[in-house]
Amino acid sequence: MTDELAEIVTGLSAPQKTISPKYFYDETGSQLFEAITALPEYYLTDTELDIMERHVDEMADLVGKEASLIEFGSGSSMKTRLLLEHLHAPAVYVPVDISEELLLSSQRRLKKDFPDIEVLPVVADFTHEFDLPEPRTMPRRNIVYFPGSTIGNFEYEDAIELLRVMHHEAGSDGALLIGVDLQKDPAIIDAAYNDSAGLTARFNLNMLVHLNSEFGADFDVGAFSHRATYKPGEGRVVIELVSAREQVVTLGGTRIPFAKHETIITEYSHKYTLDGFAAMAGAAGFRVERTWIDSRRWFSVQYCVRETR
Numbered sequence: 001m002t003d004e005l006a007e008i009v010t011g012l013s014a015p016q017k018t019i020s021p022k023y024f025y026d027e028t029g030s031q032l033f034e035a036i037t038a039l040p041e042y043y044l045t046d047t048e049l050d051i052m053e054r055h056v057d058e059m060a061d062l063v064g065k066e067a068s069l070i071e072f073g074s075g076s077s078m079k080t081r082l083l084l085e086h087l088h089a090p091a092v093y094v095p096v097d098i099s100e101e102l103l104l105s106s107q108r109r110l111k112k113d114f115p116d117i118e119v120l121p122v123v124a125d126f127t128h129e130f131d132l133p134e135p136r137t138m139p140r141r142n143i144v145y146f147p148g149s150t151i152g153n154f155e156y157e158d159a160i161e162l163l164r165v166m167h168h169e170a171g172s173d174g175a176l177l178i179g180v181d182l183q184k185d186p187a188i189i190d191a192a193y194n195d196s197a198g199l200t201a202r203f204n205l206n207m208l209v210h211l212n213s214e215f216g217a218d219f220d221v222g223a224f225s226h227r228a229t230y231k232p233g234e235g236r237v238v239i240e241l242v243s244a245r246e247q248v249v250t251l252g253g254t255r256i257p258f259a260k261h262e263t264i265i266t267e268y269s270h271k272y273t274l275d276g277f278a279a280m281a282g283a284a285g286f287r288v289e290r291t292w293i294d295s296r297r298w299f300s301v302q303y304c305v306r307e308t309r
Helices: 003-013 027-037 043-063 078-086 100-113 156-170 186-193 199-215 274-283
Strands: 067-072 092-097 141-146 175-181 224-231 236-243 247-251 254-258 263-270 286-293 299-306
Touching: 003 199, 003 247, 003 254, 027 199, 043 078, 043 175, 043 186, 043 286, 043 299, 067 078, 067 156, 078 092, 078 100, 092 100, 141 156, 156 175, 156 274, 156 286, 186 224, 186 236, 199 224, 199 236, 199 263, 274 286, 274 299
Parallel strands: 067 092, 067 141, 141 175
Antiparallel strands: 175 299, 224 236, 236 263, 247 254, 286 299
């Protein structure tokens, strides 16, 4: 049994079943997520992009000349392209992702559009420390870039551990530029994860399709439904798959029973206060130096400097 398969079986065998959100992203999952970001209910992408467009020159000045831009989770390159267009002679762009296919596709597009910027993709699980490639031009400093409020997908201690990985990869005099979703009217958040087009439901259920095709599971996808619930007291959305009946799923030779209405947690999406995120970043060795917020105060982009630990 591979490490990935063992991880999935362990999560599904726990009292509260879980699957890591990284298994959302097969080819179909990636396409569905791109479609979700264009939905009117999904405020995160447009709001963050608006912040970037209005303040990207200031961000570029803070980053400085000849920096290395290290993006955790390459995904859509729209915001990355905007940043690369405004950075001052960046030394290298290093996209990091677990999907080699996605990385190579992104690399080809970016090399065509930015021929003067060296692009060195790294296939890695960015939740753990990894080796950075050696660029042709030695960067003056490293900037870790983590857009989209993906940090919110991690539980509190796991988020701090990920920020510590970023602290390590940033190196001496490095910094972090990160998207952070903010707490707001619960109705706005609820609509973003329960869209009227049903794309988020399809995205969530496609995880089971992915597990069937990639790992030989036998999920009956039609026997599960999507549920996303915002819990203001916890400051997070809990995204689940709900079993419609008693059933048994086989995965890696392991039989996994489900009770009717039993759930699999596939993702959390934490929403932060500014003080709450600053405290979490501080626990990982970063200090928030600059914060940009949209006029509705729904979303933030934060520039965090690396402090000596």
